[in-house]
Amino acid sequence: MTTVAVKPSATKPATMAQALNRAMRDAMAEDPTVHVMGEDVGALGGVFRITDGLAKEFGEDRCTDTPLAEAGILGAAVGMAMYGLRPVVEMQFDAFAYPAFEQLISHVAKMRNRTRGAMPLPITIRVPYGGGIGGVEHHCDSSEAYYVATPGLTVVTPATVEDAYGLLRASIASDDPVIFLEPKRLYWSKADWSPETPAAVPGIGEALVRRTGTSATLITYGPSLPVCLEAAEAAREEGWDLEVVDLRSLVPFDEETVVASVRRTGRAVVVHESGGFGGPGAEIAARVTERCFHHLEAPVLRVAGFDIPYPPPMLEKYHLPGVDRILDTVARLQWEN
Amino acid sequence: MTVQELPGAGASHRSTPPPAWRPRTDAAPLLPDPEPYRVLGTPAADRLDPELMRRCYAELVRGRRYNAQATALTRQGRLAVYPSTVGQEACEIAAAMVLEEQDWLFPSYRDTLAAVARGLDPVQALTLLRGDWHTGYDPREHRIAPLSTPLATQLPHAVGLAHAARLRGDDVVALAMVGDGGTSEGDFHEAMNFAAVWQAPVVFLVQNNGFAISVPLAKQTAAPTLAHKAVGYGMPGRLVDGNDVAAMHEVLSEAVRRARSGGGPTMIEAVTYRIEAHTNADDATRYRGDAEVEAWKAHDPVELLERELTARGLLDEAGIQAAKDAAEAMAAALRDGMNAEPVLDPMDLFGHVYAQQTGQLREQAAILRAELEAADQEEGDGS
Ligand SMILES: Cc1ncc(C[n+]2csc(CCOP(=O)(O)OP(=O)(O)O)c2C)c(N)n1
Numbered sequence: 001m002t003t004v005a006v007k008p009s010a011t012k013p014a015t016m017a018q019a020l021n022r023a024m025r026d027a028m029a030e031d032p033t034v035h036v037m038g039e040d041v042g043a044l045g046g047v048f049r050i051t052d053g054l055a056k057e058f059g060e061d062r063c064t065d066t067p068l069a070e071a072g073i074l075g076a077a078v079g080m081a082m083y084g085l086r087p088v089v090e091m092q093f094d095a096f097a098y099p100a101f102e103q104l105i106s107h108v109a110k111m112r113n114r115t116r117g118a119m120p121l122p123i124t125i126r127v128p129y130g131g132g133i134g135g136v137e138h139h140c141d142s143s144e145a146y147y148v149a150t151p152g153l154t155v156v157t158p159a160t161v162e163d164a165y166g167l168l169r170a171s172i173a174s175d176d177p178v179i180f181l182e183p184k185r186l187y188w189s190k191a192d193w194s195p196e197t198p199a200a201v202p203g204i205g206e207a208l209v210r211r212t213g214t215s216a217t218l219i220t221y222g223p224s225l226p227v228c229l230e231a232a233e234a235a236r237e238e239g240w241d242l243e244v245v246d247l248r249s250l251v252p253f254d255e256e257t258v259v260a261s262v263r264r265t266g267r268a269v270v271v272h273e274s275g276g277f278g279g280p281g282a283e284i285a286a287r288v289t290e291r292c293f294h295h296l297e298a299p300v301l302r303v304a305g306f307d308i309p310y311p312p313p314m315l316e317k318y319h320l321p322g323v324d325r326i327l328d329t330v331a332r333l334q335w336e337n
Numbered sequence: 338m339t340v341q342e343l344p345g346a347g348a349s350h351r352s353t354p355p356p357a358w359r360p361r362t363d364a365a366p367l368l369p370d371p372e373p374y375r376v377l378g379t380p381a382a383d384r385l386d387p388e389l390m391r392r393c394y395a396e397l398v399r400g401r402r403y404n405a406q407a408t409a410l411t412r413q414g415r416l417a418v419y420p421s422t423v424g425q426e427a428c429e430i431a432a433a434m435v436l437e438e439q440d441w442l443f444p445s446y447r448d449t450l451a452a453v454a455r456g457l458d459p460v461q462a463l464t465l466l467r468g469d470w471h472t473g474y475d476p477r478e479h480r481i482a483p484l485s486t487p488l489a490t491q492l493p494h495a496v497g498l499a500h501a502a503r504l505r506g507d508d509v510v511a512l513a514m515v516g517d518g519g520t521s522e523g524d525f526h527e528a529m530n531f532a533a534v535w536q537a538p539v540v541f542l543v544q545n546n547g548f549a550i551s552v553p554l555a556k557q558t559a560a561p562t563l564a565h566k567a568v569g570y571g572m573p574g575r576l577v578d579g580n581d582v583a584a585m586h587e588v589l590s591e592a593v594r595r596a597r598s599g600g601g602p603t604m605i606e607a608v609t610y611r612i613e614a615h616t617n618a619d620d621a622t623r624y625r626g627d628a629e630v631e632a633w634k635a636h637d638p639v640e641l642l643e644r645e646l647t648a649r650g651l652l653d654e655a656g657i658q659a660a661k662d663a664a665e666a667m668a669a670a671l672r673d674g675m676n677a678e679p680v681l682d683p684m685d686l687f688g689h690v691y692a693q694q695t696g697q698l699r700e701q702a703a704i705l706r707a708e709l710e711a712a713d714q715e716e717g718d719g720s
Contacts, residue, residue, distance in 0.1 A: 040550045040551045136465055
């Protein structure tokens with residue numbers, strides 16, 4: 001898997017948004033085939049300002065405001081990639097990527113396979129996803145289940161400022177199409193950060209133990225990582241010492257890190273915002289059960305969003321998995337039948 | 338390779354054209370005017386209906402006030418977001434006014450005002466943007482489809498509804514609204530094509546307000562006008578000054594009449610301008626200059642009509658004041674309605690997912706109910 005070396009710079013507070021911006025800037029500076037495109041990515045810098053300044057620095061041919069047509073954007077990116085460019089496509093919001101699904105499923109995901117490897121598509125598709133920002137209808141979907149169910153797509157999602165930079169560099173460097181899911185409620189999360197720490201830059205497909213513990217493992221990713229870390233702190237009061245695994249990459253899935261953790265702790269809970277039924281947690285729970293059956297003290301449990309269309313903003317707090325729901329579930333790991 | 342160089346190509350072939358699939362429609366009547374159609378300030382204004390124009394005026398003043406009030410509510414945090422239609426009121430008002438009661442309106446996310454002008458309660462119209470429920474009204478009761486956030490996706494719905502109504506022998510016209518940016522979406526194309534092939538009683542109203550968030554029209558299309566796009570589908574394209582409510586009313590009425598009488602769909606491009614930012618989350622200084630905004634402010638839809646009517650002696654100070662008073666009353670009612678805390682029932686989350694609730698959702702509802710009871714108890718213990 002790709003590990004990217006990066007140029008040194010001093011450590012200072014940065015937001016996830018700035019780290020993503022820097023990742024594109026560095027990639028564009030190093031490789032003239034990297035092109036950024038999407039709705040409002042130019043003068044405006046994207047509605048979340050993730051592409052701020054790129055059009056000014058690299059010109060409108062390298063950071064292009066496209067017509068408002070997601071299928072057109074992704075379809076054009078396919079052609080550009082066929083011709084040797086590395087498009088980095090911005091889908092404005094999770095739910096607005098759906099018009100592009102025909103291109104995504106039928107072409108982006110399958111081109112390598114259809115051409116027996118002759119035509120790989122190095123496209124990075126950036127999708128701001130998930131809730132918790134008070135957005136109105138169609139602005140908060142957790143759409144990862146659709147992507148992970150599509151063979152041919154790599155699916156990654158950072159939860160920290162370092163990973164935002166490192167994973168985006170690795171995604172752009174990847175010769176396969178990558179769905180890069182950006183947890184939009186973490187855009188303004190901050191960390192002391194320097195793009196110089198290549199040790200923190202993961203290869204795609206490497207999970208990370210964010211917190212070690214002995215009583216149970218919380219398996220999570222993206223927007224739910226900070227919630228799980230908070231829950232792990234709160235659980236200490238109840239006498240639980242929780243380990244927290246950040247998947248960082250859903251496809252490929254780092255089964256070894258997850259399995260090793262669950263074998264140590266003997267209990268596991270998968271936490272994510274997207275609906276539980278047919279969600280990524282179902283797959284993860286099945287795999288953990290298959291590999292850890294004799295180590296498990298309790299069934300693998302899940303804390304997920306409810307299986308409902310994403311609710312209006314005034315009700316989203318009841319839907320999103322929070323610390324209490326995680327702790328209630330952890331309590332159920334004291335299995336007694 | 339030219340035709341002559343093609344193997345077997347010869348003069349005799351070129352002289353016998355293949356039979357046509359069908360006679361082509363003459364494109365000329367479908368083509369838009371070279372300039373946006375105007376009434377106000379032109380001799381055509383002589384034939385204005387004074388009563389209708391006074392109603393238009395009162396609606397425009399109310400619409401302007403509605404925009405100001407809704408924008409103020411975003412500043413107070415009462416609305417999550419509000420996409421303003423200041424400058425576009427003539428389009429919104431005319432769209433609502435030309436429809437009969439049985440007709441349907443298919444608004445885009447920006448067209449709250451058109452829904453209100455059609456008679457929807459202003460507070461109900463804003464629930465989507467306040468955040469207590471996605472659609473705060475029964476679309477069938479008001480014949481207003483839910484405000485559509487994914488762009489252009491409501492257009493095929495309008496075509497389907499109009500087609501179905503026609504099949505059932507009902508006299509129903511659908512008017513669908515979309516922005517200039519939305520015309521680039523695939524759904525726009527498919528809707529226009531279906532409508533023309535089916536000769537569905539639909540009117541497409543494109544509000545070309547210059548920008549799709551930050552992207553100007555020139556980066557959206559290379560067509561001479563958006564109205565030209567209609568011709569390729571086989572329907573008339575009309576280009577009209579979207580700030581001229583008299584022109585808008587006339588052109589929209591004609592299109593609705595055509596649809597109602599079996600003459601098929603029409604596409605109208607209203608040339609207008611979004612005076613305020615895309616929403617309160619937008620920074621419009623990044624993509625446009627003050628001079629442009631000021632020039633459009635000088636072509637204000639409310640002032641255009643006010644000037645015409647006062648010059649013709651059709652509107653006096655008392656009339657202007659009456660319109661203002663009515664608008665203030667609406668704004669006060671809207672403020673009161675929006676300042677009342679919305680009544681939220683978290684259990685509603687599970688209420689409208691399936692006709693028959695699944696076992697899975699019943700289990701999840703039980704989880705939430707237990708959490709809410711626990712929270713209530715804690716509150717009770719604390720006091
Ligand atoms: C399918 C889809 N893609 C992207 C968006 C995000 N978005 C919301 S409004 C907007 C601009 C719309 O421009 P236009 O169609 O001209 O309408 P206007 O805002 O000018 O009324 C965009 C890109 C969306 N709502 N739907």
